[in-house]
Every structure is written in C-alpha cells, then in structure tokens.
Amino acid sequence: MRVRVLYFARSREVAGAPEEALDLPPGATTSSLLDDLRSRHPGLAGVLTSCVVAVNHEYVAAGEAAELREGDEVAIIPPLSGG
Amino acid sequence: MRVRVLYFARSREVAGAPEEALDLPPGATTSSLLDDLRSRHPGLAGVLTSCVVAVNHEYVAAGEAAELREGDEVAIIPPLSGG
Amino acid sequence: RAPPGRALEGPSDAYWFVEVTPDALEAARYSDLVADPGAGAIASFVGTTRDTFQGKRVLRLEYEAYVPMALAKLKELCLQMRRRWAVSRVAVAHRIGPVEVCEASVVIVASSAHRRAALEAVHWAIDELKATVPIWKKEFFTDGSVWKENEE
Amino acid sequence: RAPPGRALEGPSDAYWFVEVTPDALEAARYSDLVADPGAGAIASFVGTTRDTFQGKRVLRLEYEAYVPMALAKLKELCLQMRRRWAVSRVAVAHRIGPVEVCEASVVIVASSAHRRAALEAVHWAIDELKATVPIWKKEFFTDGSVWKENEE
Numbered sequence: 001m002r003v004r005v006l007y008f009a010r011s012r013e014v015a016g017a018p019e020e021a022l023d024l025p026p027g028a029t030t031s032s033l034l035d036d037l038r039s040r041h042p043g044l045a046g047v048l049t050s051c052v053v054a055v056n057h058e059y060v061a062a063g064e065a066a067e068l069r070e071g072d073e074v075a076i077i078p079p080l081s082g083g
Numbered sequence: 084m085r086v087r088v089l090y091f092a093r094s095r096e097v098a099g100a101p102e103e104a105l106d107l108p109p110g111a112t113t114s115s116l117l118d119d120l121r122s123r124h125p126g127l128a129g130v131l132t133s134c135v136v137a138v139n140h141e142y143v144a145a146g147e148a149a150e151l152r153e154g155d156e157v158a159i160i161p162p163l164s165g166g
Numbered sequence: 167r168a169p170p171g172r173a174l175e176g177p178s179d180a181y182w183f184v185e186v187t188p189d190a191l192e193a194a195r196y197s198d199l200v201a202d203p204g205a206g207a208i209a210s211f212v213g214t215t216r217d218t219f220q221g222k223r224v225l226r227l228e229y230e231a232y233v234p235m236a237l238a239k240l241k242e243l244c245l246q247m248r249r250r251w252a253v254s255r256v257a258v259a260h261r262i263g264p265v266e267v268c269e270a271s272v273v274i275v276a277s278s279a280h281r282r283a284a285l286e287a288v289h290w291a292i293d294e295l296k297a298t299v300p301i302w303k304k305e306f307f308t309d310g311s312v313w314k315e316n317e318e
Numbered sequence: 319r320a321p322p323g324r325a326l327e328g329p330s331d332a333y334w335f336v337e338v339t340p341d342a343l344e345a346a347r348y349s350d351l352v353a354d355p356g357a358g359a360i361a362s363f364v365g366t367t368r369d370t371f372q373g374k375r376v377l378r379l380e381y382e383a384y385v386p387m388a389l390a391k392l393k394e395l396c397l398q399m400r401r402r403w404a405v406s407r408v409a410v411a412h413r414i415g416p417v418e419v420c421e422a423s424v425v426i427v428a429s430s431a432h433r434r435a436a437l438e439a440v441h442w443a444i445d446e447l448k449a450t451v452p453i454w455k456k457e458f459f460t461d462g463s464v465w466k467e468n469e470e
Contacts, residue, residue: 008384009454010465054452057387075384075452081466082381082388082412082453083281083365083424083444091232092302093313137300140235158232158300164314165229165236165260165301166213166272166292166433194346203369203420210362211437214429217355267355277366281444285363289437 001070031065084153114148182244200255205277209284213272232300251283334396352407357429361436384452403435
C-alpha cells in the first residue's frame with residue numbers, strides 16, 4: 001500500500017523534501033514506518049526522537065502505533081512553536 | 084467653610100442639580116454633611132442609603148466619617164455601573 | 167498637560183494611557199498605543215452595549231462619569247496592572263454620553279513580553295474598573311429607564 | 319466550500335472562523351467578525367513578534383504550518399471554546415511565512431454576553447493553540463537560525 005509522508009520544519013530540512021510517497025507492506029504501522037524512515041534517512045533519526053506523528057490530521061499518541069491504510073497521509077510533527 | 088457637593092446619576096436626578104455649594108460649620112464631617120443633605124433634600128434620603136461619598140477624588144470607606152476642609156469637593160456616588 | 171479627559175504619562179517604553187471621552191472608541195487605536203517591539207502579546211477587552219436586558223429591548227443607553235475622579239481611578243488601575251503583572255504598556259478608555267448598540271463603552275488593552283501577564287492584567291482590570299471607577303450607565307426601555315448597578 | 323486556508327461555518331448568530339494565511343492579520347477584522355448585538359464583551363489576544371530573544375536581536379522570522387491539519391485543529395479549538403464557555407462567536411487566525419517585528423502572528427477573538435466567558439475562553443485558546451496546532455516558527459539571528467519549541 002502507498003502512503004504519503006509529509007515533513008515540516010526541522011524534519012523537512014533534514015529530509016531534504018517536504019514530502020515523499022512510500023510503498024509499505026500490508027500490516028504496516030506508524031511504528032514500522034518510522035523504522036523505515038530511519039533507514040532511508042539516517043540523518044532523520046535524531047530529529048525523529050522529538051517528533052510525533054499525525055495520520056490524516058489526527059495525532060497518534062506518543063508510544064502508540066496506528067495501523068496504516070492505503071492513501072493515508074502521515075505527517076512528521078516536530079515540537080510545535082505556533083502562537 | 085465652603086465645600087462643593089457633586090451629584091451623579093440617580094442622586095443628580097433626585098437632587099435636581101449636578102452640584103451645589105454649601106457653607107458648613109467648623110468641624111463638619113462627611114457624616115454631618117449627609118445629615119444636612121437629608122434635611123435640605125428630603126427626597127435624597129432614600130437614594131443616599133445606597134451611595135458612598137468621595138472627598139477630593141478619594142472614596143471615604145462606608146461607615147467612616149472624614150473631616151471636611153474649606154474648598155473640599157464632596158461627591159455623592161451611587162452604585163457604579165461603568166464598564 | 168494632557169487635555170481634559172485624557173492622560174498620558176511615563177517614559178515612552180513603559181507608559182499608561184487613560185481616557186474618558188464622548189467619542190467613539192476605536193479598539194485599534196489603543197492597541198497601537200500599547201504596541202512595543204519588546205512585547206510578544208497584546209490582550210484586550212472591549213465592552214459593547216447589548217440590545218436586550220433581561221429580555222427587554224434596550225432603545226438606547228447613556229454613560230455618565232465623574233470625569234476627574236474617573237481619570238484618577240483609571241490611572242490607579244493602570245499603575246496597579248503594572249505593579250502586579252509584568253505588563254509593558256496599558257491603555258484604558260471609557261466612553262460617556264449615548265452609546266449605540268454594538269458600540270464600545272470600554273476598551274482595556276495591555277502588552278507584555280509573555281502572554282500570561284497581559285491576559286491576566288486585562289481580566290483583572292475590567293473587574294476592578296466596574297468596582298471602583300465612578301461611571302454610571304442608564305438604560306432606556308420602551309416603558310422607562312433605569313440606572314444600572316454592577317454586581318459585586 | 320471556503321477557499322483553502324480559511325473556514326467559516328455555523329448559523330450567522332453562532333459561528334466560528336479560522337484562517338491560516340500569509341497576509342497581514344488585522345485584529346479589527348476579526349473583532350468585526352465576532353461582533354454580535356447580543357454580546358456585551360469581546361476579548362482578544364494578539365501574539366506579536368518580538369525583536370529580541372534571550373538578548374539576541376531577531377532579524378526576521380518565519381512561520382510554517384501543516385495547513386489542512388492546522389485548520390482542522392483550529393476548528394476543534396473553536397468548538398471547544400464554544401462547548402466550555404458561553405461564548406457567542408469566535409475567530410482564530412494564524413499567519414504563515416515571514417512576519418516582521420511588531421506584526422501579529424496570531425489573533426484570537428471571542429464575543430460573549432458576559433465578560434468572563436470571552437476572557438477565559440481566549441486565555442485558554444492561546445495556550446491550547448500553542449500545544450496542539452501544527453505550526454512552527456523559525457527565528458533568524460545574525461549568527462544563525464533556530465526552530466523554536468513552545469514550552470509545555
């Protein structure tokens with residue numbers, strides 16, 4: 001299945017692109033996706049420790065893994081600094 | 084000694100004028116002044132029960148009597164409704 | 167010395183402004199007065215006149231003030247805001263005379279480096295203004311008029 | 319459907335408005351949006367960019383947002399304000415892209431019949447926005463740049 005991964009702020013700068021499309025095996029979760037990202041972009045590993053993930057505009061609670069589905073939009077969310 | 088008495092809101096309407104000048108005996112206080120006002124304007128007695136007094140822009144605490152001096156500006160202050 | 171009904175004091179980087187005026191209050195004017203490159207927050211409160219009171223339609227309303235004492239109390243209010251919270255600049259304006267429905271009767275604005283100070287100071291200031299500043303409101307209904315009283 | 323970056327919903331007497339925009343934020347515009355003849359109070363918070371951070375001069379700063387999720391979270395924020403307090407109308411706008419010193423990065427405005435609701439809702443909303451809405455600020459100094467992090 002195919003998902004879109006969006007990067008913002010520091011994670012965007014380190015990934016070198018605002019987004020990418022990834023093909024994932026069936027049963028993939030946000031947790032397995034993060035493992036994939038760490039192998040694809042070794043430089044991201046450090047940044048990811050301070051990021052959370054959102055799937056289709058909803059945060060995934062820290063420490064939880066959400067199952068992914070075809071067409072999901074997964075965002076890498078660094079610490080917020082809006083306001 | 085002469086003091087100015089200022090009326091506002093309901094007390095102004097009942098007194099029929101925004102202010103008056105009064106000659107008071109030596110030793111007059113805000114308390115004796117209020118007694119004077121009740122005799123001069125019997126209609127004011129009811130309104131005065133809900134008013135406080137300010138002398139030269141400072142409130143006199145309810146139940147206290149402040150000594151008056153020549154030239155003092157005494158204001159009759161009905162319940163506030165600013166804002 | 168400022169014109170009657172208006173007072174502005176303090177060094178330009180730390181001032182307070184108070185006003186009691188028959189003119190319409192433009193909130194943006196007071197926000198501009200408290201703007202400060204060192205401040206990251208501007209909190210404001212605008213009191214507007216409502217079209218109904220306890221179900222009765224308000225035809226019009228008028229404010230009356232004991233102007234020199236109101237200015238003195240508003241100044242005190244500003245100084246207390248600055249004493250109690252780390253606010254940078256504060257402005258408080260109250261309108262007198264007739265005020266149309268939806269128009270502002272009072273504007274309170276404060277700037278601060280961090281948001282909590284301005285937000286708390288403004289909330290405190292409107293409560294304090296209603297309790298201490300000699301200003302009165304008369305509401306006119308189809309069947310008469312009444313001088314309002316702020317609750318404690 | 320509203321244009322991208324902007325959303326307006328609800329009956330005209332009870333609505334919320336959210337916006338994420340590269341344009342300058344005019345606070346008066348959002349106050350006008352929440353004006354309501356039945357409301358007696360309008361509270362607002364404006365976040366402005368400061369010229370210094372920890373003593374260092376900020377040359378410029380830029381905001382970035384995950385726009386569709388930011389709009390969804392801002393809508394949630396508005397609905398929670400209306401659920402928790404007796405507010406009438408609410409508007410929240412956040413700017414993205416470069417923001418000059420003294421310009422507004424965020425505006426939150428609420429109207430209510432009685433003052434406490436609008437004041438408390440706005441205070442809550444800016445705290446909640448900083449904690450939940452996916453927006454980021456980058457500050458540029460003479461010696462480099464940094465992505466800020468809001469405190470918990």
